[in-house]
Structure formats: C-alpha cells, structure tokens
Amino acid sequence: MKKALINAVCNLMDENENVYMFTADLGYGVMNNIIENYSEKFVNMGICEQNMASTAAGMAMEGNIVFMYSIGNFPTLRCLEQIRNDIAYHCANVKIVAVGGGFAYGNLGMSHHATEDIAVMRAIPGMTVFSPADSSEVTAVVKEAAKIDGPVYIRLGRGGEPDVAHISLDINKVMRIAERESDSMKPSIALLGTGTVVADVADASKQLKETYNVSAYSIPKLKPIDMDGVLEICKSNDCVVTVEEHNIVGGLGSAIAEVIADNKVGTRLIRIGMNDQFTQVVGSPDYLRHYYGLDCAGIVEKLHKIYEVEND
Amino acid sequence: MGIRECTVEKLGVKKTMTSKELANRLRVHTVEMAHYSKESHVASALSICDIVAVLYHDVLRKDPMDAKWEERDRFILSKGHACSTVYAALAETGFFSVDELNTQCQDGSRLSGHITYKNVPGVELSTGSLGHGCCVAAGMALNAKLKGKKYRTFVLVGDGECDEGSVWEMALFAHQYKLGNLTVVVDHNKMQAMGFCKDIADHVNLADKWQAFGWEVIEVDGHDHGQLSMALNKRGTEKPVCVVAHTIKGKGVTFMENNLLWHYRDPQGEDYENALRELRAQ
Missing domain, CATH: 3.40.50.920 (Rossmann fold)
Structure with missing residues (x-):
C-alpha cells in the first residue's frame, strides 16, 4: 500500500507542480522515489505533527495540494485540533495519510494501534474519509483525493496486504x-x-x-x-x-x-x-x-x- | 513599505492620520467593542494596538479593494482573542465599514469574539486556540520561499501563547527552512490568563529563547512606533525574524494597565466612561 501511495503521489507531482509531500520524520525507505526525484516537493517537518498540520494548511491556502504523512495515530489524534481548526474549517486542500490503520503495528503496543481514527475523522465537517483495502484501491483513492478541493483522510495498512478480487472498481461506490x-x-x-x-x-x-x-x-x-x-x-x-x-x-x-x-x-x-x-x-x-x-x-x-x- | 505604492492612501487611512492617531482610534474602538459585546479580552486587545497600527500604517502591503490580492503581505493574529484591534484596523483602513464594529459578538454578526476569516475581508485565518496561527503562517512563508514570491508573512503571538509546544515546533521548522520572509511579533506584556507569565510557566527570557532557536531577534518597546516600524520593516535574509515587543497589558487606560481583572471584565458604567475619556484625551 505504501509503495502504491508514493507512486500515485509521484504521478500527481508529474501532472501538477503544486503537489507537496510533508512527513513528520517517518517513511524511511518509503519516500525514496519522492526524495530522489522530487526533492523540491518533499518537506520533512521533523517530529512535529501539530506544526506539520498547520503548516500544511498554510501551504494549501496558497494554492497547493499537500499530502501529510505519518503513521498510526500521529497524523490524526496528535494534531486533531490543527486538523479541525486550520485544515477543515478553512477547507484547506490537505490530504492526511496515516500508514498503519488498525493493528498494522500490532507488536508495538497500544500507542501504535489506530482504532478510533475513522470515527474521529468522520466527525469533522467537510472531511472525506477513505480506507482502501489493497494497492489498486490506494492508487484510485489518491487520484480521487487529488480531485477533491478540500481535506481528505486516507487510512492505509502497513504493506503486504493481499489483492482484493474486485468485481467492480469505482472507488466512490461500494x-x-x-x-x-x-x-x-x-x-x-x-x-x-x-x-x-x-x-x-x-x-x-x-x-x-x-x-x-x-x-x-x-x-x-x-x-x-x-x-x-x-x-x-x-x-x-x-x-x-x-x-x-x-x-x-x-x-x-x-x-x-x-x-x-x-x-x-x-x-x-x-x-x-x-x-x-x-x-x-x-x-x-x-x-x-x-x-x-x-x-x-x-x-x-x-x-x-x-x-x-x-x-x- | 505600504500597499502597492502607498499604504496610507490606498488603505483608506486619511493621509493626515499618523500611526499614533490610528493606534488611538483602535483603542477607542476596542473599548467600545468590549462595552457593546460584553465580552472579555479588552486588555489583551489594548496591548497590541500600537503594533497593529504600525503594521497597517507603515508596513503591510494590502489592498482593501482587493483583499485577496496575490502579492499582499500576509498578517495572522495568532492570539485570536485580541481580535477587536484587528477588526478595528481593517475597518479604519477600508476593508469594511467602521459602523459594523460594534456588532461584534451580537446575534448574527460576522465579527466573532475570536478572529475569523469567514466573510470578513482582510482576515487571513481564523484563530482562537493558541499556537495555531504562527504555524499556518510558516506554511504561507514556506510557499513564498519555495515559489520565489515577494510577499512577507507576519504573525502576532502572545507571550502566554509561547507556553504552547506548537510555537516551538514552528520555531524549529522556520529556522531549518530558512524562512527569512517570516516575522513573528511577540506581544510581551508579561501576563497571561491566570497571572504573570513568570509565576505560571516562566519563559525566563523570551528573546534568548527565540535566539537559541536560531532566529534573528529584535527587542523593542511595543508602544514606540519608531522602534516598531524599524523592526517590522526589517526583512530577514535567511533567519526568520522575531520582534519581541515589550508591552503593557491594557495600555492606554490607566486602571486597566497590568490589571488581570481586565483580561476578563468588560467596561460598563463609570469604567466605560472613564476609559473613553482618558483615551479621547490622548
């Protein structure tokens, strides 16, 4: 899923010069394609999720599409008020990406188990919420997220999820x-x-x-x-x-x-x-x-x- | 300096009005707005009247006829509870009618008790929860830096607000990304909601702290327009700039100065009359 995400974001960067990827110092190895080929579009914010969310809002208010990336609960619960006030209230074009929804980081303990994120993100007015199941869904979700002029939450697994045999693939539908x-x-x-x-x-x-x-x-x-x-x-x-x-x-x-x-x-x-x-x-x-x-x-x-x- | 060609004229401030006169008008408006709204924070608003007056009179490039002008300087009030001063500055400089100011906080008003951008021309960002505005400002400054845009970004934070961890997350980031186009102004009145800063979360020395984070720091008397104008017109090169403005909470109304009660109380009756009388005599 992570690889599909990065590839899809790189494709967006090819199409649109205003697409940026922010990370709160996570994604080692995952971000290589962006770091190597789109370095001017990549911003490591440090381990500062609150500032990442607000800074992403500020960048988005200037006409950019900002993907903000972290794992588990860090890009959602840690900076929830920034998401609510700065991103969502201002309809900022920020795409919040959480890698490791649910039990993906199961060995690492409760802090890393994200089991309330969907509820919290769903409760924020104007927030579109996606939870894709496999790489094909991730690719489609990223494309769709870029079309939405406003905040989007994308909850991913950690990687290695089996492909789903879809009978139809329209990401907006069941x-x-x-x-x-x-x-x-x-x-x-x-x-x-x-x-x-x-x-x-x-x-x-x-x-x-x-x-x-x-x-x-x-x-x-x-x-x-x-x-x-x-x-x-x-x-x-x-x-x-x-x-x-x-x-x-x-x-x-x-x-x-x-x-x-x-x-x-x-x-x-x-x-x-x-x-x-x-x-x-x-x-x-x-x-x-x-x-x-x-x-x-x-x-x-x-x-x-x-x-x-x-x-x- | 100034909006496009001339701040004073284009911003709708009468040419003959000095920044000091503008500041005093802001003080009168601020007291009136607190009186009519019956809301708190009049002393916080009085604390920043000189800073805001100098910004709108001498520094910011703005166009009240085109509030979203792409090349405008961005100004964010991070201490959103002091919004009456900024609403008043926007009204005095032509963004909307002065007559609207006293509707603040009334049923159906667009002027809320913490600053809002919704339907209010000239406001960049809604704030109210502390430690947000400065971080959004960093995003706007980053955009200018990455895209070679000339606009500057200013953000006004409170010293109590500097208790918030997010302020220092932003301080790290702005230094790391060399946001010399970003100026943070700290309204350093040494008081916060429950008392003196030094008795609650002692910053020891705010200027030293910002300097330690790699910022260019300029300390000024936050009521001295000459010092403010010089500091605010100074562009950073690579280092972001922090103007630590030493201020007096409640400045201009003697019985409100350095009196925590006026963080909360709204002026009514004799207090209201006395406050206006003192301000109008200045």
Whole structure:
C-alpha cells in the first residue's frame, strides 16, 4: 500500500507542480522515489505533527495540494485540533495519510494501534474519509483525493496486504467482491468490510456459503458514503454485517447504521469490530485480528453462532 | 513599505492620520467593542494596538479593494482573542465599514469574539486556540520561499501563547527552512490568563529563547512606533525574524494597565466612561 501511495503521489507531482509531500520524520525507505526525484516537493517537518498540520494548511491556502504523512495515530489524534481548526474549517486542500490503520503495528503496543481514527475523522465537517483495502484501491483513492478541493483522510495498512478480487472498481461506490447465488432459499447476508480486513471478509464469504446466501463488499470510501449502494444492499438482504479493524463506535458499522436509520430501512445490522475497548495484548496484525474476532475465523464463528441461536 | 505604492492612501487611512492617531482610534474602538459585546479580552486587545497600527500604517502591503490580492503581505493574529484591534484596523483602513464594529459578538454578526476569516475581508485565518496561527503562517512563508514570491508573512503571538509546544515546533521548522520572509511579533506584556507569565510557566527570557532557536531577534518597546516600524520593516535574509515587543497589558487606560481583572471584565458604567475619556484625551 505504501509503495502504491508514493507512486500515485509521484504521478500527481508529474501532472501538477503544486503537489507537496510533508512527513513528520517517518517513511524511511518509503519516500525514496519522492526524495530522489522530487526533492523540491518533499518537506520533512521533523517530529512535529501539530506544526506539520498547520503548516500544511498554510501551504494549501496558497494554492497547493499537500499530502501529510505519518503513521498510526500521529497524523490524526496528535494534531486533531490543527486538523479541525486550520485544515477543515478553512477547507484547506490537505490530504492526511496515516500508514498503519488498525493493528498494522500490532507488536508495538497500544500507542501504535489506530482504532478510533475513522470515527474521529468522520466527525469533522467537510472531511472525506477513505480506507482502501489493497494497492489498486490506494492508487484510485489518491487520484480521487487529488480531485477533491478540500481535506481528505486516507487510512492505509502497513504493506503486504493481499489483492482484493474486485468485481467492480469505482472507488466512490461500494465495491462487490463476492456475488450471492441468484436462486437460494438460505437467509441472505451481505458482508461489508473496509481497509485491511477486506481479505478476511472475502474469505469468510466463501466459508459461510453453506449457511447463508452471501455477498461481500469492500467500502473504501466511508464519508460521504455511497448511500444508494448501501441502501440497495440493505433492502435486498436479510442481514448486513460490517467488519472493521476499528472501534464499532463511529466507524463503518456506525456509518451503515446511520444510513439504515436515516432511510427507515429495517435491515438487521451486525457490527464486528473492537467493542469499545483498547487492545490488551500485542502481536502481529493476524494474531490481533484473530484475538479480537475480526479475521475470517472470527467472522464465520460469530455468524454461525447467530444462525444456530436463531434457528434452534 | 505600504500597499502597492502607498499604504496610507490606498488603505483608506486619511493621509493626515499618523500611526499614533490610528493606534488611538483602535483603542477607542476596542473599548467600545468590549462595552457593546460584553465580552472579555479588552486588555489583551489594548496591548497590541500600537503594533497593529504600525503594521497597517507603515508596513503591510494590502489592498482593501482587493483583499485577496496575490502579492499582499500576509498578517495572522495568532492570539485570536485580541481580535477587536484587528477588526478595528481593517475597518479604519477600508476593508469594511467602521459602523459594523460594534456588532461584534451580537446575534448574527460576522465579527466573532475570536478572529475569523469567514466573510470578513482582510482576515487571513481564523484563530482562537493558541499556537495555531504562527504555524499556518510558516506554511504561507514556506510557499513564498519555495515559489520565489515577494510577499512577507507576519504573525502576532502572545507571550502566554509561547507556553504552547506548537510555537516551538514552528520555531524549529522556520529556522531549518530558512524562512527569512517570516516575522513573528511577540506581544510581551508579561501576563497571561491566570497571572504573570513568570509565576505560571516562566519563559525566563523570551528573546534568548527565540535566539537559541536560531532566529534573528529584535527587542523593542511595543508602544514606540519608531522602534516598531524599524523592526517590522526589517526583512530577514535567511533567519526568520522575531520582534519581541515589550508591552503593557491594557495600555492606554490607566486602571486597566497590568490589571488581570481586565483580561476578563468588560467596561460598563463609570469604567466605560472613564476609559473613553482618558483615551479621547490622548
């Protein structure tokens, strides 16, 4: 994902002389292409996220597009007020990039687990929020972000995420990654995932086919969300399940709940994510996804249990 | 100096008005605005009237008929609570009507209690939370530096505001990127919200601190227009410039000077009459 991001930003720099990359002294090795080939567009702000956010706002107010890069919670929570007051209130053209959303830095401890960032960024007026699942989504997200005249949050994994088999690739829409059967009496469920859990969602959709008539989707754009696409899914399924490497408060599950509530749709919603808790253990992303029930096995187990209880 | 050809004329300040006269007008407006709005911070606003008057009279290149003129100098009030002085300066120099000043903070007014750029011509940035404006100013200065633009960027911060870590993040950055086109003015009135700076978060010596961060530091009497004009018109070469302006909080109204009460209280009744009488006699 990181490589896709940098390549996409370099492409933008080729097209537009007003594109800049700021970093708060992170991205060693990642930034090489920019440092070597676009050095005049690269600014290492030092370990100063607050100043980075405000300075990016000042640069953007002068007609530039500024990508500000850091990891985990540093480019969001550490400088939240600067994002709110200086970037968002002034509609500044700043693209906030966080590498390592969710458990990407799982071994490094709670400080590096970003599990509230989507909720916080979604709550800021005018902020567009993306959480791409693989490199192809990242490339499309960066292109789309550059078209938006205003603040954008881009939440990435750390790298090495498997490619998602998209049936369609329109970054502004819910994107189908698994089709349900056309003729089935089984209860229909739609699995909706965002970001780094989408591969697990795709795997889970295969394992649940014996019990449910399953479709699955990747939703990289969380705000504004594809209301029509979500509504169509909600209206055509018995149950919608959201999966996210994030607190269930304020993230994808909440976004879908808002669509359901606002449109008087009665679809059942099951939210899978961090249950309003901090991590209590460390480990690899795979380990933590499994520990907190967000991986394929966790999704399948939860939905089988629900089926058993409801059909007992 | 001055807007395009001549600051004084183009900015709508009467040609005969000196910067001292402008400063006194700002003081009167400031007291009136606090009276009508019934809001705090009149002493903070009085503290910066001379700095702001010299900026708008002698230094800033601005065009009230074209507030977004690309080559204008950028001025940001980082201590946004002292905004009545800047609103008054903008009105006195033709950006909007003086008649509007006393609507500040009233229902539906565009003039908020902390400075805002929304719908207010001539304001670059909304502030109110301390330690933001100076960092945004650094971004504007960086843009000019990277693109060879001639505009200068000025930002006015409070000494209490220098408690904020972000101010020093910016100080590191502006030195590292050699932003000689950036001038920070510190309103050094030695007081902050709960008392004297030295009793709360002692900066020991602010000028030394900015110098230690690699800035060119000029200390001035923040009420001496000659010293202010000389310091503010001095362009940095590679080093960013910090003008440490020694000021008196509440300057111009004797009973408000160095009196923390007037960080909060709004002038009413006899206080209001006495303040205006003293200012009008100056």
